[in-house]
Amino acid sequence: MQQAAFTRGLIAESGGNSANISTSYATADRSRRQVLEAISEEHHKQWTPPPMWTLHWDSKLTPMLSNVHQLEERLTVLVGDAERLKLLGVPAYTKGTDEACGTIIARLTCKLLEWCCADQVVNMAFDTTASNTGHLTAACIAIQLSLGRPLLWSGCRHHIGEVLLSHIFTDLKVETSRSPEVTLFTRLRDNWNLVPHEYSGPLSCYIPGDAEPPFLGKLRAELTVCAAGVLDYKRGDYREFVQLCLVYLGAAGAAQTPVTFQRPGALHKARWMAKLLYTLKLALMEQHIVLLPQGTITTRQQVLKIWAFANFITHIYATWWLTCDTAVDAAWNDLTLYHHLYAYKSVDEGIAASAIKAMERHLWYLTGEMLPLALFSTKVPVGERRALADAILEHKPADLPLRAPQLRFGTEDWATSAAFPAGAVNVRAITVVNDCAERGVKLTSDFVAAARSEQHLQNVLQAVEHDRSKQPNLRCCKRKLNTDQD
Template structure:
């Protein structure tokens, strides 16, 4: 059961997850959407960089959207990488390149994030396709980072788009974190089997990132203890996960260097790899329904009538 980590889903008594378990009569495997978890982190960092906002849209992004057609796309400025940032950039570029060359096709907005990040890190793809900006409200996944990356690249084109010194500082700070840390973890989020080690690496990278921007790290990881190991991601409750997935746990009694020769481990590994730990499909389905619903009619009574018609005739 994959879900966004909002209170209406995770509530201990009336949350949707609890109600579904009661309805089905089974203990379900809870898989919090990793994209949603990381989106919460990015949202906090965005607020840290740009300050809080109650507006449904982001004014800076709206300004960029209004003039984007006038920008000369062949002129852009990449991120200046000092010695503290080089290893972050290398790790990110390796991960993004591997994703693009993998068997699974990368969908449009993922591909855009990857390409923009690679351009910012001074390793642009052979052919650059500048996509038209999408919705810029606060709720859209990746919107904050995608827009910020584009603004960063064209920030020195003063004739078309002029930033204040404060805005430029905010953009540089946000994009530096986004390109060096965030893009990699977002793209790797669907990899269920790699989730524990990726979370551990994220924690370690956040600590290393302190030399670049200590305030962002303190704001995002202050609750983490000073020492975290991979064992911290395994508890007695892990056995419940193995049981729920019908994975035999006999390999746990064997040395770890023999696991790759153990059939139970290999079957379990294959099962975990197939788990959906992001909620993208459901989110896109809801968005598609909302758009279609708006196209049909804006009258609430008519919408309810249409829903009844569909229910009775499907």
Template structure:
């Protein structure tokens, strides 16, 4: 038998010595060292979480405390104490390599602690421990630790059992008496209601004699799906919900006692609702997909609330799909790393779990190396995992961010910190600035000369800004950039001239650079700027207003992407007459991102109404050349002003239509007749469903940022929570009364 016995292996751990996962045995209360040894084995060898390891350790230690008949503190407090010892050990472990007298002293103090009894005593142990022998034993365990747990006292055990039986009998008697009183009052009511007939009364009394008392009315659960979704969206905790619902019920004349109103019931209802929403969405979306899908993703480094350390972070990857009529969040999984293969694995796994792999035709992503690398990029790897070609739709906003960042760096120089010095100074001086006295660009003599020499650029930029500012904008800074452009070029925005207070500013906020630069130049006479700063701001403001603003606001227009990129190249080249270095830097940045002038994506221009019919005819003729087996390539543009669209189209451009599954027979007709062809209309509708910006993934990033540390730490519940919030936002895009009233009559998965 001994030969077949299995024992766990052991190994030596820093400060803890030999660690095994064996049960904690002995006739004394467990020490800190024994508890940490058991905890470490659970954590590292059994791969249990920190909280789970602490709970298992407390459960193991409690066996000895129960055998000694000693009261312990609540389990949650016991777990916290074990975790604190582990955190102290981790802190020492991190500083072990540094050494030094202070580190050595701390290690010696900690080792002394390991031999002490793990203190899990109840705070009222002095009153709870009645037996003098137990009291002496407990006090000894926290001093000299000489006493041991003796054999089981049969007499004492019988005494405690009699005491427990006595208490149980007393509780049963009280319940029976309460039921009798309730039954008596019920019988009295029945007797008074039947007082017209004595025989009827006697019959009724005999009928109730020996019957069970009436059951207590069950509390009403008001955490309906819509209530649960509203609580999740508003980030209301279970405890906060108790107070809120109780106050509302009292205001409506409802006694909170009649409601199932406690944090546990509310939590169970919310968890069940989240799970149901997630299941319903997965079942329904795959069945109702209409047309090709675009998959979006974007990563974000966030605190890992389920990690083993307080300050650990993990990459989260919002994954979203979109079609012509719908947008759907799939998952926001944690990644083992930010590498391309990790992102590709997560995206493909999400598509498979939602049964969408056959519907995805294109990918939208930022142009970072981990996404767009030719070998290890996520986009290429996703194609390989799915076993077919997909359209690459890099975010044009991200491309323009790179252009502006390069221009800004060339004018103002590199900055090592998260803040930009000139913008930081402006923000500090804001309270002393008279914002009602902005000076348009033309009031600067050098700027006036430049604008006079490029009147066509100025007029086109001002007209476009005036037209676009009247539209609805999702974000206030979008409108603000347009209004500042109008003011700089000498116009007056519809809302009047106003300079808003400076907002958040750091290296990642590309639009803030444009907004800050324009504000500072408009208020330049009130600020102490150096000649170098003034010159840099002058060129930067001209580039933003004449070249950049229109390009950014045209970026989401998918069918116009190829021609817009060519026009942007032409504007950048024309800026050479204003500042040669800035034009060169911007052209080089755009030259690295000619995605939408590539052989496949350039086919979008077939549906651009601005492209002349003769140009489209030449493009259609270019498709008829023989296609080779090489992969698609992006052009290296020399002088884009002289590069026509037909020169960018090749036989490889047919892959665009093959991937989307659309016909190309309409190309045999004259381009003027395309609009009347049904197959052309279908192809145009499919192409219009594509996207050239990755704003959807950015909204997913904001969603996980807002809810990462809220309401739940359970990963499955976290994913379900994000879906509940997303669906509720779709149904209630704002808090207007008209929106709430109109949506209350519609159906939604939130129900």
């Protein structure tokens, strides 16, 4: 309707006769569908898959196209590497009691055949849920059976981090309510107007004590360097989280810069990012919250737990979370996190024990097949990489077609060989986080209401993805664009 009205106005303003052109709603809708179909088909024809991909998927309940008052499950299927992503489709399915969830997901990966990229998939990145990781009928097993070959398993590191964080938050008993939302954060949102939102003066930042273990200072320095390297390309909640961490730790320049706190949004317990953002805000605002009547936002017992949780986030969790998406560094980052958790026992034994327990329940995702990727990591010390290469050569099965004579040379000669740079390029096809599937789910949720049929929805999603890839800065403000260009 809006498009038809806009077309009539454009013709009239241009001096034309709108009576000579059909501008009805039906004509406009039909034309729009034809254009979308043409764009989708052309995009499909021109797309060429690279030699290696990672398969991503995630599902969500969305309104049905035929009845918006009923929900149906939709599976977002994507392939990608460290640099590129491609949405293959978002098919709908109905969960049945006589068909395993993994079998359903494997059947829906027929999108790989439609886009002629099934042979290029070498890795699976997925959320570590039972429907994906079961040993008999779950999705990972079913997908491998469907493709007829084994694949690498990459449990989403960010999803593991969510589990670890939720476990600590629960064990701390910061929130004991059984409400779907965290009532502590709800009180902050309801009383948001009682606390200042902009600060140009000192905040309730972290203050190192005289008896502080030396390794905490090193961890703060690592986070400051890491945050400076990622702050420019993080967006939304992720960018806000990095900024809050820097302010809380009193990083050079961050504490002196005026801070504006964004109003709390979604507070559901399943939204793990809320625990990070609002805990740091509560800790930073404490000097103003304490002036309010007791219990308005926080209680005395909660204040100490908030500070303990914020200290863990900024010293241990943040650096690992910001760097865990790199496949070649994944094994080293996970091992480093494990060491840091044990060292953190000297600071807060309860939080450290809770985190270690949560992590040890998910150690299965540290698969041995991912270890050889550490050969390409610049974080792993030279001696460790040499030992890893020796272990690979010693335990290599006889039927494994591994032709890598450079592994017998010194590590300083690897970069000059022809095979090593080629291997580094192939490694970029492996990703160890599933964030792109969540973005695909969000894309579907945003545009499902605009579709009138199943094929129309798929065409809309392909057209939107294609347009955003051509205009990646469309949503950036003018000031940000000018800064990037300078």
